[in-house]
Amino acid sequence: MSHSHDQATERRAFLGRTSALALGTLGGLLGVGSAAAQDKPALVRVRERGRLSVGLYNDLPPFHVKGQGIEIELAKALASALEVEVSLLPFPADDNMNDDLRNMVWKGHYLGYGPADVLLHVPVDRPLMQNNPRVSIFGPYWRERVVVARDLSKLPELDSLEPLRQVRSAVPGLSLAGWLMIGADEGALRERLITKIPDGVVAAQMLQRGEVAAAAGLRSEIESVLRGDPRFAIAPIPMPRAPKDGWAVGMAVKKDATDLAEALQGALNNLAEKGELKAMFARANLAWQRV
Numbered sequence: 644m645s646h647s648h649d650q651a652t653e654r655r656a657f658l659g660r661t662s663a664l665a666l667g668t669l670g671g672l673l674g675v676g677s678a679a680a681q682d683k684p685a686l687v688r689v690r691e692r693g694r695l696s697v698g699l700y701n702d703l704p705p706f707h708v709k710g711q712g713i714e715i716e717l718a719k720a721l722a723s724a725l726e727v728e729v730s731l732l733p734f735p736a737d738d739n740m741n742d743d744l745r746n747m748v749w750k751g752h753y754l755g756y757g758p759a760d761v762l763l764h765v766p767v768d769r770p771l772m773q774n775n776p777r778v779s780i781f782g783p784y785w786r787e788r789v790v791v792a793r794d795l796s797k798l799p800e801l802d803s804l805e806p807l808r809q810v811r812s813a814v815p816g817l818s819l820a821g822w823l824m825i826g827a828d829e830g831a832l833r834e835r836l837i838t839k840i841p842d843g844v845v846a847a848q849m850l851q852r853g854e855v856a857a858a859a860g861l862r863s864e865i866e867s868v869l870r871g872d873p874r875f876a877i878a879p880i881p882m883p884r885a886p887k888d889g890w891a892v893g894m895a896v897k898k899d900a901t902d903l904a905e906a907l908q909g910a911l912n913n914l915a916e917k918g919e920l921k922a923m924f925a926r927a928n929l930a931w932q933r934v
Contacts, residue, residue, distance in 0.1 A: 685900035686725070689760055695722040696730040698747040698759035704844045705867040705927040706764060707733065714763045716923045717784070717914075721761070724910030732759045740771060748895050749777040760896065761907060767891040767934075779904050780895045782911050783934035784920060788862040788889035789820045792847060792869050792877045797856040803881050804828060810856035813837045813846035820859040823885055844868055850875065862889070867928050891934045 689695050697718040699707045706714040715731070722729035734756065737743050746752040747762045765771075767783045793801050797810060804827050814824045816838030825833055840846055843860015847868035850858040858865060859880060869875045879885065896904050914920040915933065924931035 685760065685897065685903040686906050687902070689725060689727060689903060692727070694728045694730045695725055695761070696732050696759040697721070698757065698762035699731055699733045700764055701733050701735050702841070703764065704842060705863060705929065713923050713927050713929075716926075717920075718763065720914055720919065720923075721907055721910050724913065725906055732757060740766065741774060744775050744778050744895060749897050758897075760900075760903065762895045764892055765895040767893040777898050778895045779898050779900065781893055781904055782908050783891035783893040784911060784915075785863065785892045785924070785931070786889050786934050787892055789823060789859070789880050789885050790862045790865050790877050791820075791857055791859040791880045792850055792865045792875050793857045794850060794853070795874060795876055801857075801876075801878065801881060804832060807832055807857055808835060811835055811837060811854075812857040812859065813840060813849045813855045814859040815840050815842050815846060818843070818860065820861065820880065823880060823882060824859055826884075827882055863927075863929060866930070870928050870930065893934075 683691070695718075699714055699718065702708060703714075704712065706712045710731075710733075718731060719729050732747070734747060734752070737746060744762070744765070747757045747759050749758060751757040765780050767780055772778075772780050791801065791812075798806055800806070804824075808831060812824070812832070812835060814821045814836055816825065816836075820843065821836075821838055824836055825838065837846075837849070837855060840849070843858065843864030844867060846855075846858035846860050847865045849855050851868060851872070858869075862877075865877055869877060879887075894907065896907070911920070914923075921931045
């Protein structure tokens with residue numbers, strides 16, 4: 644087992660224990676209240692409580708790392724639009740998205756934390772919606788893609804993965820980009836890949852330092868480090884198995900929280916129209932466009 648995998652496992656266990664204690668206490672403060680209170684519409688409950696609880700993934704650069712990132716700003720802006728305070732509920736990702744939706748949107752985690760009023764960074768994906776009838780997924784605010792960045796002095800062209808057989812590339816092994824690169828051309832690139840890294844941000848930083856000739860990861864990860872640097876080019880990973888158009892990222896609430904979903908969608912629309920959403924992404928060196 645790799646060192647990075649050990650660290651990730653230990654971090655997840657630690658976060659699980661500490662989150663259970665801290666967020667369990669917080670859950671008591673937030674409270675679901677009486678059965679009568681539960682009969683009230685979700686938005687009414689949020690406003691009476693004076694607080695919007697927002698689920699956030701841990702260790703998801705540039706969206707959230709140690710209390711900083713795009714989605715920290717977004718969570719605060721959404722709460723402000725509803726004229727309430729924000730309560731951040733960071734949590735470690737589970738094995739699949741269905742588990743995350745159960746733990747953080749409609750049921751709560753068996754360790755005692757959650758659910759939140761809204762979960763951020765949810766794929767706006769029809770099969771996911773169909774598989775999770777207890778939640779409403781909406782409000783896309785970013786389009787994610789798998790990309791590869793390259794040093795133009797070493798790789799002036801990259802129309803296929805063939806040139807990567809001659810150079811060293813960095814990609815987080817436990818990621819979609821890693822799965823694609825490791826399995827490409829029947830494993831032809833495997834010996835040229837550095838995969839024991841946590842995310843695409845680290846891969847991009849290795850490229851920036853000249854340690855590798857290429858780096859693959861999510862668009863948000865790679866661009867947050869390299870966008871605007873003329874030494875590098877960033878493009879979709881040139882292989883047919885990669886999702887061509889990427890996927891939209893939005894948010895999720897309980898299925899019956901229609902008033903809350905409408906209010907959050909309205910707040911998101913307003914942030915986009917005022918240029919505030921674009922500014923949030925720009926502070927992370929990302930070029931935001933309407934999804």
